[in-house]
Amino acid sequence: MATQHTEQTATALTMLSEDERLFRDSVYEFADREVRPLVREMDEHAKIPRALLDKLFDLGVMAVEIPESYGGGGARFFHSVLAVEALSRVDPSIGVLVDVQNTLVINALMRWGSDDVKRRYLPRLAANTIGGYALSEAGSGSDAFALTTRATERGDEWMLTGRKLWITNGNEADLFIVFANVNPEAGYRGITAFLVERGFPGFTVGKKEDKLGIRASSTCELLLEECRVPRANVLGDVGKGYKVAIETLNEGRIGIGSQMVGLTQGALDHTIKYTKERKQFGKTIAENQAVQHQLARAATELEAARLMVYNAARLRDAGQPFLTEAAMCKIFSSEVAERVTSLAVNLYGGYGFVKDYPVEKLWRDSKIGQIYEGTSNLQLQTIAKQILG
Numbered sequence: 604m605a606t607q608h609t610e611q612t613a614t615a616l617t618m619l620s621e622d623e624r625l626f627r628d629s630v631y632e633f634a635d636r637e638v639r640p641l642v643r644e645m646d647e648h649a650k651i652p653r654a655l656l657d658k659l660f661d662l663g664v665m666a667v668e669i670p671e672s673y674g675g676g677g678a679r680f681f682h683s684v685l686a687v688e689a690l691s692r693v694d695p696s697i698g699v700l701v702d703v704q705n706t707l708v709i710n711a712l713m714r715w716g717s718d719d720v721k722r723r724y725l726p727r728l729a730a731n732t733i734g735g736y737a738l739s740e741a742g743s744g745s746d747a748f749a750l751t752t753r754a755t756e757r758g759d760e761w762m763l764t765g766r767k768l769w770i771t772n773g774n775e776a777d778l779f780i781v782f783a784n785v786n787p788e789a790g791y792r793g794i795t796a797f798l799v800e801r802g803f804p805g806f807t808v809g810k811k812e813d814k815l816g817i818r819a820s821s822t823c824e825l826l827l828e829e830c831r832v833p834r835a836n837v838l839g840d841v842g843k844g845y846k847v848a849i850e851t852l853n854e855g856r857i858g859i860g861s862q863m864v865g866l867t868q869g870a871l872d873h874t875i876k877y878t879k880e881r882k883q884f885g886k887t888i889a890e891n892q893a894v895q896h897q898l899a900r901a902a903t904e905l906e907a908a909r910l911m912v913y914n915a916a917r918l919r920d921a922g923q924p925f926l927t928e929a930a931m932c933k934i935f936s937s938e939v940a941e942r943v944t945s946l947a948v949n950l951y952g953g954y955g956f957v958k959d960y961p962v963e964k965l966w967r968d969s970k971i972g973q974i975y976e977g978t979s980n981l982q983l984q985t986i987a988k989q990i991l992g
């Protein structure tokens with residue numbers, strides 16, 4: 604009897620479905636048209652114009668995975684990764700704004716939010732509300748669970764008191780996931796995630812940092828002084844905030860990988876064009892084999908970084924384990940970004956060192972990839988733990 608085989612062949616990681624390709628191309632065309640003319644000004648003034656934020660909502664990149672019934676795109680995590688890459692190719696500051704919104708805030712709400720939380724907040728996040736993710740404090744960065752923001756029960760509400768530092772989107776966001784401890788004696792088992800609106804009594808946004816790179820992306824202090832949060836705004840279970848934090852950051856890391864891949868692609872695009880135009884010794888600098896090899900190496904490293912990011916994202920969407928792959932793609936792509944943007948500055952020569960040309964900014968922007976959402980040493984720790992058992 605003949606057996607019927609339904610052969611399933613895995614496709615190449617970079618082969619996009621028609622829908623993924625159209626989505627990525629439309630985001631890149633938008634970035635090229637609407638973001639590129641503003642990049643220098645946004646970097647100088649450390650500010651994103653509200654009109655651009657509104658256009659990002661119209662484009663659909665602020666609610667990629669939110670179900671259509673709540674006004675979102677109903678797409679997958681991989682689409683968020685494609686959007687962050689396409690935007691970061693033009694401006695990594697816009698890339699991280701969209702990354703935090705999708706891979707941290709919306710992701711956490713979709714995974715841990717009750718039906719009531721989803722009904723109240725997902726339509727707002729899809730329409731016009733920007734989100735922030737507030738874990739770090741002055742004394743707790745890598746050691747995130749040493750946070751000291753305290754939550755105490757008072758009647759129907761929680762009172763939050765403490766200070767958060769380095770919060771991306773702090774300037775623009777109206778909704779924050781804030782991590783606080785309800786029982787410090789229980790250590791990390793007291794950590795709880797709360798949904799805090801900008802307008803809640805006792806909540807203020809403090810100092811905005813003046814940064815080396817991704818300057819247009821706001822990074823702010825948040826002050827909570829007996830900030831009153833309704834009981835219904837606990838995200839997930841009381842005492843399980845550490846799980847919310849660990850699991851969303853594992854996914855968020857893939858988003859940072861895609862930010863770094865987009866940034867690297869942007870730097871390489873500029874550099875290829877420039878080296879084919881600039882002439883020295885009577886020929887373009889790209890005609891020198893030494894330069895060709897440098898560019899070839901950069902393109903190879905970029906390809907490897909992209910494959911790692913896409914693989915981690917596709918594993919995540921397939922419901923497969925992806926912890927090690929996420930850590931690996933973040934550390935590798937952030938190192939590639941630093942190397943390739945540094946090469947870009949070198950190949951631009953003196954012009955690489957001045958702000959009239961785009962590559963010095965990308966070099967500055969690349970540095971953050973090795974710091975936020977877990978520094979490189981912390982990624983190595985995660986990878987080592989997995990491989991050594």
Ligand SMILES: Cc1cc2nc3c(=O)[nH]c(=O)nc-3n(C[C@H](O)[C@H](O)[C@H](O)COP(=O)(O)OP(=O)(O)OC[C@H]3O[C@@H](n4cnc5c(N)ncnc54)[C@H](O)[C@@H]3O)c2cc1C
Pocket residue numbers: 703736737738739741742743744745746768769770771772814822971974975976977978979980981
């Ligand atoms: C621009 C920007 C945006 C940010 N956005 C957000 C945000 O939206 N939300 C948020 O919650 N946080 C955010 N952060 C905070 C960021 O996640 C932390 O800065 C980061 O986790 C590092 O913490 P730290 O700065 O306290 O450095 P530290 O933890 O003090 O680390 C300093 C150095 O020591 C090393 N180190 C620390 N511990 C170890 C160890 N055990 N083994 C080996 N090496 C170690 C680190 O690798 C690093 O090189 C942001 C930061 C920046 C700069």
